Amino acid sequence: MSTPLRLGIAGLGTVGIGVVKIIQSHADLLTLRAGRPITISAVSARSRRDRGIDLDGYAWEDDPVALAKRDDVDVFVELMGGSDGPAKAATEAAIAAGKDVVTANKAMLALHGNELAQSAEDAGRAIRFEAAVAGGIPVVKALTEGLAGNEIKRVIGVMNGTCNYILTRMETSGLPYDDIFAEANDLGYLEADPTLDVGGIDAGHKLSLLSSIAFGTRVAFDDVELQGIERISIDDIRHAADMGFKIKLLGVAQMTGRGLEQRMTPCLVPATSPLGQLDGGTNMVVLEGDSVGQIVLRGAGAGEGPTASAVMGDVIDLARGIRISTFGQPAASLQPAPAAKATAAAPYYLRVVLQDKPGALAKVATVLSNSGVSIDRMRQYGHADTTAPVLIVTHKTTQDALDHAISGFAETGVVVGEPVAIRIENV
Numbered sequence: 001m002s003t004p005l006r007l008g009i010a011g012l013g014t015v016g017i018g019v020v021k022i023i024q025s026h027a028d029l030l031t032l033r034a035g036r037p038i039t040i041s042a043v044s045a046r047s048r049r050d051r052g053i054d055l056d057g058y059a060w061e062d063d064p065v066a067l068a069k070r071d072d073v074d075v076f077v078e079l080m081g082g083s084d085g086p087a088k089a090a091t092e093a094a095i096a097a098g099k100d101v102v103t104a105n106k107a108m109l110a111l112h113g114n115e116l117a118q119s120a121e122d123a124g125r126a127i128r129f130e131a132a133v134a135g136g137i138p139v140v141k142a143l144t145e146g147l148a149g150n151e152i153k154r155v156i157g158v159m160n161g162t163c164n165y166i167l168t169r170m171e172t173s174g175l176p177y178d179d180i181f182a183e184a185n186d187l188g189y190l191e192a193d194p195t196l197d198v199g200g201i202d203a204g205h206k207l208s209l210l211s212s213i214a215f216g217t218r219v220a221f222d223d224v225e226l227q228g229i230e231r232i233s234i235d236d237i238r239h240a241a242d243m244g245f246k247i248k249l250l251g252v253a254q255m256t257g258r259g260l261e262q263r264m265t266p267c268l269v270p271a272t273s274p275l276g277q278l279d280g281g282t283n284m285v286v287l288e289g290d291s292v293g294q295i296v297l298r299g300a301g302a303g304e305g306p307t308a309s310a311v312m313g314d315v316i317d318l319a320r321g322i323r324i325s326t327f328g329q330p331a332a333s334l335q336p337a338p339a340a341k342a343t344a345a346a347p348y349y350l351r352v353v354l355q356d357k358p359g360a361l362a363k364v365a366t367v368l369s370n371s372g373v374s375i376d377r378m379r380q381y382g383h384a385d386t387t388a389p390v391l392i393v394t395h396k397t398t399q400d401a402l403d404h405a406i407s408g409f410a411e412t413g414v415v416v417g418e419p420v421a422i423r424i425e426n427v
């Protein structure tokens with residue numbers, strides 16, 4: 001029998017338990033595919049409570065750093081989470097002790113990935129993180145392996161299932177954000193710190209990691225333009241639908257002449273597009289390469305089975321002796337990412353509430369015209385009082401021109417409240 005690959009698993013939450021279950025239930029299959037058995041030497045977690053699976057055969061460590069350094073551990077599997085603290089300390093300890101690392105920790109890699117990747121390479125070890133991005137979807141593998149022969153043009157995606165669940169439920173129920181947020185909370189969908197989800201941070205972490213692989217740049221999470229879904233109103237979801245769109249928390253990364261553009265913001269996408277049809281807690285990543293064209297990957301972005309599946313893909317690679325650089329090329333060769341100063345021009349959805357009196361619409365149209373913003377489509381709604389909501393879909397325009405128009409609206413004397421502007425991505 002060939003030498004087993006021995007794991008030390010830190011973190012026995014949903015994903016850790018999923019990994020243990022796969023190793024216990026698929027031992028023969030894993031041995032055949034990896035060419036050697038995959039075993040667990042030791043585990044570590046915050047408490048020793050009963051988790052409904054048999055952990056008796058594994059040594060227990062209270063301290064994940066001690067686990068990471070054990071002589072009987074070849075691969076340190078970090079499933080604790082948290083950008084710093086024990087997860088980072090144990091990952092660093094594992095690398096220093098000559099172990100490979102498999103992690104699901106997007107926050108740690110988004111903030112410290114450049115340094116960790118360099119340390120791992122200096123030590124001749126690998127850090128693999130398929131489970132950190134879009135759960136069970138093998139998007140890191142797609143970029144680093146299947147599409148390695150392409151110049152990547154664009155990465156687009158819905159990478160936070162909780163936000164997609166909330167936006168989908170708002171649409172289907174007609175209920176406002178606060179009600180559906182409470183529902184998602186009751187269902188246990190939200191991270192311990194919900195702003196990681198609804199503030200777009202978790203998805204921004206993921207996008208920054210994919211950007212690095214796609215464009216050969218150092219991870220630059222601080223340059224990701226972030227905007228969450230907290231201010232998306234049920235009115236906009238309904239009106240966007242009337243105009244043929246869905247609202248998604250959409251990640252877009254592309255290298256432009258102005259630098260690397262990385263955005264994780266609410267956008268409108270055509271309702272008939274694959275992204276527009278993505279309902280509930282599912283993730284979707286669209287990759288565009290110069291040779292392959294566009295490919296669409298869709299699947300569960302979280303949960304025990306899907307995320308453990310991604311962890312095991314990385315573990316099996318290591319068992320096979322495959323060690324790909326963390327971000328697909330040597331860490332030292334990753335270039336600093338010049339951040340794009342302004343986003344590429346795009347069409348926008350505008351919702352403006354007007355006083356319902358003669359000339360109001362003409363004034364708004366004049367402001368748009370004076371700002372160089374061209375109207376593609378427009379719809380005015382019936383009204384119960386003295387105001388009238390007007391929806392405008394613009395032709396492609398710059399953020400500067402749009403900002404100019406929005407500040408111009410305030411001077412017309414006919415616009416009520418704050419106009420809403422949401423970018424449209426034609427994907």
Ligand code: HSE
Nearest residue numbers: 159160161162301302
């Ligand atoms: N909370 C994330 C989501 C999963 O809802 O997609 C972990 O990144």
